[in-house]
Amino acid sequence: MSLSAHLVAQDSSWRQRSELAALADLPPQLDSELERLDKEFWVSAEKLKEVVNRFREELDEGLQENGRNIPMNITWVHSLPSGNExxxxxxxxxxxxxxxxxxxxxxxxxxxxxxxxxxxxxxxxxxxxxxxxxxxxxxxxxxxxxxxxxxxxxxxxxxxxxxxxxxxxxxxxxxxxxxxxxxxxxxxxxxxxxxxxxxxxxxxxxxxxxxxxxxxxxxxxxxxxxxxxxxxxxxxxxxxxxxxPETIIGAIFGTGCNAAYMSSLSSIAKLSPSDPRLKSSSSSGGKTTGKMAINCEYGAFDNAHAVLPRTAYDAQIDAASPRPGEQSFEKLSAGLYLGEIFRLVLLDLADRGLVFKDRDVGRLRQPYTIDTSFLSQIEDDESAGFAQSRQMCRETLGFDLADGEVELTRRLAELIAVRGARLCACGVAAICTKEGITRGHVAADGSVANKHPKFKRRWARALGEILDWDRREGEEDPIVITSAEDxxxxxxxxxxxxxxxxxxxxx
CATH class of the missing domain: 3.30.420.40 (ATPase, nucleotide binding domain)
Structure with a gap:
């Protein structure tokens, strides 16, 4: 099911099914392109679960030995704080x-x-x-x-x-x-x-x-x-x-994406129980007990491109990056790249003569001209006639947008941000299912988590779909994002x- 169909399946109009109110009808060809993009960027609940299953495997691999795709770095932080420090x-x-x-x-x-x-x-x-x-x-x-x-x-x-x-x-x-x-x-x-x-x-x-x-x-x-x-x-x-004390995971949803959690020492196979650096931990019946904070560094998840729903635009970003083939998950979901995905889609449509006709798109050709805050401001714009979005596009891209083009940019910003938020739920879901965590607070920091107006709601919806929550109106979800302390x-x-x-x- 696509994003549009997912939001309000009963409605036959794509624009009415979207989270955003419609500004103008789009020409048929552009409307068709938007339908194509909707299908490309939507990640279904079934696909999310497939991603999470592979995510768990890569997390486990990183705990078994060094040099794996997700490194699961040992931090030597032996416990959560007492609160008396x-x-x-x-x-x-x-x-x-x-x-x-x-x-x-x-x-x-x-x-x-x-x-x-x-x-x-x-x-x-x-x-x-x-x-x-x-x-x-x-x-x-x-x-x-x-x-x-x-x-x-x-x-x-x-x-x-x-x-x-x-x-x-x-x-x-x-x-x-x-x-x-x-x-x-x-x-x-x-x-x-x-x-x-x-x-x-x-x-x-x-x-x-x-x-x-x-x-x-x-x-x-x-x-x-x-x-x-x-x-x-x-x-x-x-x-x-x-x-x-209900904190279970620390997460970053910003320029990059990553998470950390307290792992039992017994599950970290690459760390020997006899390691002298574990002298502060206890041992019982030959089995090491205690905890260790693990910094997952899971931005590198699925560098083999086995399960992530990559588009041609994602492939372009990877190929042009300083490290092609690395940080594959981050390049689909992190703040550094969302604006660039948005730019590449707009440039593709412009080069095909579907938007921005007879205007100088020189600025649009410059990599990373558009940052992620651009997308969040477009989605959060409640000004009359979306004047703020128009002005922002004028200042950033150097030309004015027609009504249909404003509509397109708003829909596109939504598609890319929704995909990013839904994928960001996968790493946390993988940790929770692996560790048997069913309740608690995910302390999240980063510009995407704390500044995008709809990220937390979209992330929570995706997490609930993955973990099959019975979500009831008025009840708090069992696992929620909290704004991380500094x-x-x-x-x-x-x-x-x-x-x-x-x-x-x-x-």
Whole structure:
């Protein structure tokens, strides 16, 4: 069943079946194209279940041995937080677009000082600065990347007076959120497996990013001690669990897509029960007990293209990407790519003479001219005559749209966003069915999860279809998305606090 038929199966009009109100009738040829696109982008419940079944297999494969498609990275985060963690930490977050530096103070169960934590009941205080990554950095060298990061750390320490408060002898504890696939032999060690999110920085893959960062911090005499390297999904899970004990999974639905969860040690076959790094875990009858946070890195799911419903536009994106054949799942569902899928469809229709006739489509030919926020704003536009969408298209593409073209862009934005949301439910469903999880909160961070107006509802509907929920009006779903606490900042600080406590130290 297509998206249109699924929404209101009884209605014979595609435009009335859509979630969006119709603006204008489309010419027959364009209407036919929209029907074609509807069928290409719709993912049925049956297809979702097929995807989830294969997803589970790849998750299991990643727990069996290293080097599998979904790496299922061991993080050395041994537990969820107690909620009592305290101390002051610096955190660094290298994301897909920005570099963020935060000073985080954890209050634990102690009521925070109102002067530095104005929100009642908030268990942390945070001061932060965000620095946009220069475009050239994403294809530069390790030397340029870490020099840039060390410069920003130095700037932040100086601006907050922290360079006077801490010394090399008594350094400030630092947590590093590095949201890329990495192999960790310890919590303060991370070897980059492969760049994602459009990055292709030379001299980093196969190297310990913690060691590279430490080298640059030492060269700048920064009074910092790197305590932990974490992934943002693990941070989201830990930060949310600090306040919410019903947290089951940390997820990122933003530039990329990924999830983390607490796995039983006994199911991680690639980790030996006799590993000395597990000394904090218990053993019973020769079987290791306890938990370990697993960073799935499932953006790489189905790189073999066995089950994902790829279109010709998805294949174009993959072929033009810095790493063709990698991150296949991410390229269909993550925020970095949704706007590009939208652009490629519009360009295809324009090149075939179906839209934008007699107008200069030069800007439309530029890759990644349109970002995912463009799609969400179109779907959220309630202005008269969709004036906001028209203005946005004029500013972004450089030409005005006819009524039918406005209608087309709105329908297309819906099709692509719905497919993305439904596919995003598959990773969480695979974890839940694999672990026997039937209730709880999925702590989600990322621009798509928190800024797209309809993502959470569409994601929940798809999850219910996969898990065969008996959804009743007025009742809360057994598994729901919650907005994650600041995983890359607060979550990273909490993990640093947990690790220092494990070492018998306090911040």
């Amino acid at each position: 305290r101390g002051t930490f610096l955190t660094l977050d290298l994301g897909g677009t920005n570099l963020r530096v935060c000073k985080v103070t954890l209050h634990g169960q102690e009521p925070p000082n109102p002067t530095n934590s104005p929100s009642p009941g908030q268990k942390f205080s945070l001061e932060q600065e965000q620095y946009k990554l220069p475009d050239h950095i994403k294809s530069s060298t390790a030397e340029e990347l870490w020099t840039h990061i060390a410069d920003k750390l130095s700037t932040f320490l100086s601006s907050k007076g922290l360079d006077k408060e801490y010394t090399k002898e008594k350094p400030m504890p630092l947590g590093f959120t590095f949201s890329y696939p990495a192999t960790q032999d310890a919590i303060n060690h991370a070897v980059l497996q492969t760049w994602t999110k459009g990055f292709d920085i030379k001299g980093v893959e196969g190297h310990d990013v913690a060691a590279q960062l430490r080298e640059k911090m030492a060269a700048r005499n920064l009074p910092l001690e790197l305590i932990c390297v974490i992934n943002d999904t693990v941070g989201a899970m830990i930060a949310s669990a600090y306040n919410d 995983g890359s900042g607060v979550g990273c600080a909490i993990i640093a606090a947990m690790e220092m406590e494990r070492r018998g130290r306090r911040a």
